Amino acid sequence: MAKPSYFYGIHAIEALLNQRPMDALSLFVQQGREKDAHIAQIIDTASAHGTSIQYSQKDKLSQLCASPQHQGVVLHARPLGFTDERCLDALIAHEQCLFLVLDQITDAHNFGACLRTAVAMGVDAVIIPKHHAASLTPTVAKVSVGAAELMPIVSVTNLARTLGQLKQAGVFVYGTALDDAAAPISTVDMRGKTALVMGSEGEGMRRLTMECCDALVYIPMSGNAQGNLQSLNVSVATGMALYEINRQRQPN
DSSP states (O other): OOOOEEEESHHHHHHHHHHOGGGEEEEEEETTOTTSHHHHHHHHHHHHTTOEEEEEOHHHHHHHHTOSOOTTEEEEEOOOOOBOTTHHHHHHTSTTOEEEEEESOOOHHHHHHHHHHHHHTTOSEEEEESSSSOOOOHHHHHHTTTGGGSSOEEEESOHHHHHHHHHHTTOEEEEEOOOTTOEEGGGSOOOSSEEEEEEBTTTBSOHHHHHTOSEEEEOOOSGGGTTOGGGSOHHHHHHHHHHHHHHHTSOO
């Protein structure tokens, strides 16, 4: 089992305490911040579940979590684990299930930002490959502002096989790519069972992953950047693509 980690940031800690309070071990609070409304609520929640509370200087908290961006609270807790792949079976049953597939996104900040957007846009689960992908670190938890705790994140050994299984179950797999065969995302009907695949910023989707896609789409842009998906940060591109899918699914 992985060693406990130091989580930081108000929203990340709130989500952890609300979703899996038994994994919380010790809460460290910056001296003088205990009367802040959000932090006071965190202290109350942690205390209610028997988590020890310690008060420390700001620099001490920065040392614990290796970041000055702790917002006055650091939580020593067991790390979040990936969800078992079998959870996908139940989710696929939904008529408008939506999966976000991140192919080799290794940057923790991009990963966390993608998770934050995924929760906001109604994604049912995020799927990543077991290798060459960011882990569920405290940095990911902080950047996702707690979203990592709110949705299944599935790590699979063979991404191509998983995409094949989704397709067999009636999920249409769209890949984002700069390709002559790609269509503008706004022209494609994504209201049914959908999986959206986003590739890494540098390389995009791997060849085998692309071959598993039913269709390719891109985000049209204006000016010199038109059609150039790589001119966007992957988390920004993910947000734009998911927004379009969510827009299509809204009632008229």
